Amino acid sequence: MINILGAVLLTIALLLGFLWCMVRLQGVIVGRNTLTETAVERINKVLPQTQCGQCGFAGCLPYAQAIAEGENINRCPPGGKQTIRRLARLLDLPEKPLDVSHGWHLPKRVAVIREQECIGCTKCIQACPVDAIVGAPKLMHTVITADCTGCDLCVDPCPVDCIDMLPVAVQGLSTIRVVNT
Amino acid sequence: MSRIKRSFFIKKVIKPILFRLARKPGWLSPIHVLPGGIVPAPNKQVSLQHKIVGMPSTQLPLPSELILPLKQHQGDDAVPVVRPGQYVYKRQLIAAANGQRSVNLHAPTSGFISAIDYQLAAVNTKPQPGRPWQQTIDPRQTAIVLKTDGKDLIDPDLPLKPLLFTHWQQRTTDQLRQAVFDAGICGLGGAGFPTAIKLGACAIKTLIINGAECEPYISADEALMREHAVEIIEGARIIQTIVGAQVCVIGIEEDKLEAIEAIQSAIAGLEAANHPVSGLSVIKLALVPAIYPSGGEQQLIRIITGIQPMSGQRPSDVGVLCHSVATARAVFKAITDGEPLISRVTTVTGSALRNPVNVEVLIGTPVSHLLQFAGCDSAALERLLVGGPLMGYAVDDLETPVLKTSNCLLAASQQDIQSVDASSVPHRDCIRCDFCAPVCPVKLQPQTLYFLSRHQRHDSAVQNGILDCIECGACAAVCPSHIPLVAYYRDEKALIHHEADSGESSTWRALFEKHQQRQADNVVAVQQRKLEKLQHKLDSIAEGDNPAKDPLVESGSPTSHKSAEQIKREIEAAVARTRARKAELLSKADANKDGGQ
Numbered sequence: 208m209i210n211i212l213g214a215v216l217l218t219i220a221l222l223l224g225f226l227w228c229m230v231r232l233q234g235v236i237v238g239r240n241t242l243t244e245t246a247v248e249r250i251n252k253v254l255p256q257t258q259c260g261q262c263g264f265a266g267c268l269p270y271a272q273a274i275a276e277g278e279n280i281n282r283c284p285p286g287g288k289q290t291i292r293r294l295a296r297l298l299d300l301p302e303k304p305l306d307v308s309h310g311w312h313l314p315k316r317v318a319v320i321r322e323q324e325c326i327g328c329t330k331c332i333q334a335c336p337v338d339a340i341v342g343a344p345k346l347m348h349t350v351i352t353a354d355c356t357g358c359d360l361c362v363d364p365c366p367v368d369c370i371d372m373l374p375v376a377v378q379g380l381s382t383i384r385v386v387n388t
Numbered sequence: 389m390s391r392i393k394r395s396f397f398i399k400k401v402i403k404p405i406l407f408r409l410a411r412k413p414g415w416l417s418p419i420h421v422l423p424g425g426i427v428p429a430p431n432k433q434v435s436l437q438h439k440i441v442g443m444p445s446t447q448l449p450l451p452s453e454l455i456l457p458l459k460q461h462q463g464d465d466a467v468p469v470v471r472p473g474q475y476v477y478k479r480q481l482i483a484a485a486n487g488q489r490s491v492n493l494h495a496p497t498s499g500f501i502s503a504i505d506y507q508l509a510a511v512n513t514k515p516q517p518g519r520p521w522q523q524t525i526d527p528r529q530t531a532i533v534l535k536t537d538g539k540d541l542i543d544p545d546l547p548l549k550p551l552l553f554t555h556w557q558q559r560t561t562d563q564l565r566q567a568v569f570d571a572g573i574c575g576l577g578g579a580g581f582p583t584a585i586k587l588g589a590c591a592i593k594t595l596i597i598n599g600a601e602c603e604p605y606i607s608a609d610e611a612l613m614r615e616h617a618v619e620i621i622e623g624a625r626i627i628q629t630i631v632g633a634q635v636c637v638i639g640i641e642e643d644k645l646e647a648i649e650a651i652q653s654a655i656a657g658l659e660a661a662n663h664p665v666s667g668l669s670v671i672k673l674a675l676v677p678a679i680y681p682s683g684g685e686q687q688l689i690r691i692i693t694g695i696q697p698m699s700g701q702r703p704s705d706v707g708v709l710c711h712s713v714a715t716a717r718a719v720f721k722a723i724t725d726g727e728p729l730i731s732r733v734t735t736v737t738g739s740a741l742r743n744p745v746n747v748e749v750l751i752g753t754p755v756s757h758l759l760q761f762a763g764c765d766s767a768a769l770e771r772l773l774v775g776g777p778l779m780g781y782a783v784d785d786l787e788t789p790v791l792k793t794s795n796c797l798l799a800a801s802q803q804d805i806q807s808v809d810a811s812s813v814p815h816r817d818c819i820r821c822d823f824c825a826p827v828c829p830v831k832l833q834p835q836t837l838y839f840l841s842r843h844q845r846h847d848s849a850v851q852n853g854i855l856d857c858i859e860c861g862a863c864a865a866v867c868p869s870h871i872p873l874v875a876y877y878r879d880e881k882a883l884i885h886h887e888a889d890s891g892e893s894s895t896w897r898a899l900f901e902k903h904q905q906r907q908a909d910n911v912v913a914v915q916q917r918k919l920e921k922l923q924h925k926l927d928s929i930a931e932g933d934n935p936a937k938d939p940l941v942e943s944g945s946p947t948s949h950k951s952a953e954q955i956k957r958e959i960e961a962a963v964a965r966t967r968a969r970k971a972e973l974l975s976k977a978d979a980n981k982d983g984g985q
Contacts, residue, residue: 256893337903354895
């Protein structure tokens with residue numbers, strides 16, 4: 208009698224243990240969203256998304272693709288040391304110093320258009336990778352400061368040089384105010 | 389159903405038995421068990437051999453410069469209210485709180501403001517609990533630099549607050565709270581949360597004064613309790629009055645015998661003096677076990693009250709408030725003496741120093757000044773830590789100032805680093821020994837969290853409770869592979885907060901994706917239009933229609949029907965029209981300018 212009872216209880220115990228393991232494996236340890244993310248997406252999330260192209264690629268996503276295919280992880284000046292460290296941890300590679308041939312790591316700046324001088328040529332609008340400049344042909348343009356990544360790409364195309372890159376005081380991250388204006 | 393029954397069973401049957409078994413011989417206030425924890429070598433006696441050294445004294449003169457960052461607390465930066473070159477007196481307000489969630493800053497001594505500028509030193513590189521990404525994004529701090537004149541003058545015209553507050557019992561709680569706010573007090577235990585906000589919490593039943601200083605080497609609070617017990621007790625009573633707590637418990641570790649004696653005699657003295665405050669009972673004393681991290685806010689609350697705030701809850705949500713003894717003393721000084729928070733007791737210790745001491749140091753004193761005073765052997769100095777060996781952060785720049793939250797300067801030599809933390813040794817792989825799980829005071833699985841952080845699996849890390857990690861470092865201390873686990877957790881937390889709350893980079897990513905999508909759409913649309921036109925042309929040729937009907941040719945048709953002379957005349961007319969319009973516009977603009985001037 209006791210033998211049968213013991214056997215039944217043991218079976219139940221094993222079954223419960225097995226189910227618990229399944230629950231843990233599926234729900235907790237593995238997680239949900241990370242399973243569907245590709246390596247490129249996860250690398251892209253670590254990059255700072257300034258889309259500045261200083262690494263020599265057309266944006267952060269192309270660089271992420273290149274990293275996934277074996278490109279050096281130290282080509283991102285806006286990300287600096289921190290991004291390199293995170294990439295190194297994510298990819299299990301040794302950390303390297305920043306390759307300064309692509310640029311130096313500088314504190315974040317935003318573009319500000321001197322609006323009296325703007326002639327409305329729309330060239331900066333076309334250059335902006337994140338559509339952070341508003342304006343129309345022959346009308347004054349302006350920068351949406353909250354959306355500006357500080358990538359410098361609008362400075363060169365401007366025919367009258369009316370775009371300044373100014374430092375910002377980061378206060379939290381949602382509210383950005385420009386200093387020295 | 390089964391879960392409810394199980395929890396009921398545990399709550400009503402098992403826990404009382406366990407508590408009865410595990411109750412230590414506590415004094416006056418019973419204590420509860422804390423899961424996990426480690427017992428590191430305390431190393432506290434070295435800095436307790438002398439009494440606290442005051443700052444402007446013959447032993448320890450004023451430094452020539454004080455560096456006062458505008459943000460030494462959690463919340464918004466303070467706003468400077470002085471100009472470079474201005475003379476300021478001791479205790480004068482130099483930066484005002486920017487709203488309620490901010491803290492005032494006062495001049496610690498008299499002198500001239502020499503600069504207000506960015507300071508590139510990593511002043512506050514430790515990620516703050518709750519807002520860790522701020523420091524990781526912008527380590528630059530604006531600081532006010534004060535050139536001291538050595539006179540240590542208080543403004544002769546300053547209204548005498550001490551007269552106002554000698555009988556603080558007669559003031560309303562709002563007045564007292566305002567006085568605490570004006571004095572610029574934030575939590576001195578390490579997190580730096582503005583004290584006035586904490587004091588505004590309602591429905592507080594228990595006030596806990598935290599005298600459990602569990603981290604090795606730090607002895608600032610212990611020294612304070614030995615020498616200024618009366619001020620601490622009085623400060624605790626002021627806080628108790630402000631929040632209206634029925635019970636006030638002072639938690640001290642059971643091995644700090646001198647501090648316990650001092651606090652007990654202070655309580656006895658208070659009872660003898662018997663200031664009657666209606667509805668308030670006396671202050672109790674609770675002895676907590678001397679394990680690390682029993683001095684953490686959440687941990688001490690759990691030990692003393694048995695209440696564990698749920699994940700994401702503040703202690704005030706469960707009717708408990710916790711302040712450190714240093715904060716209690718600062719409140720006492722602010723209320724009775726009118727002295728704002730301009731100095732704090734800091735332990736200067738480590739085996740690279742000849743005379744480790746506790747000093748009452750002015751806020752903003754450069755670290756190098758204190759190291760020089762304590763006899764620093766710069767050859768032996770391996771690393772300088774602000775805070776204890778387990779939760780502190782390393783600084784490279786010796787001009788880093790002492791902040792309101794810096795409770796310890798640990799000038800660690802090679803010997804200290806080997807004895808307390810091994811993050812300088814390159815770590816080996818995790819061997820899954822599971823030593824870390826039983827020492828975790830929050831009952832997390834450090835090993836799992838390590839793998840999840842290392843591979844940046846944010847969702848799983850959050851599910852496994854990484855946000856509840858208090859970064860105590862107990863797991864890293866017992867790790868046989870010397871993995872700097874807390875560094876991994878801090879980094880992972882910073883990433884999670886950065887993704888979840890800021891959304892800056894994700895906004896940029898979304899904008900860039902939209903931009904690219906639009907450009908791709910444009911290219912397709914242009915191709916489509918060209919194809920359509922070509923198709924149209926081909927169709928019309930195939931039908932053998934009159935080419936004049938073709939829209940493509942029709943657009944060019946005016947030229948084909950006109951003579952060369954006609955075209956020339958039309959162009960000239962157009963140019964003349966444009967010139968006339970331009971001249972008109974110019975004259976208008978001139979007229980406007982004149983009018984404007």
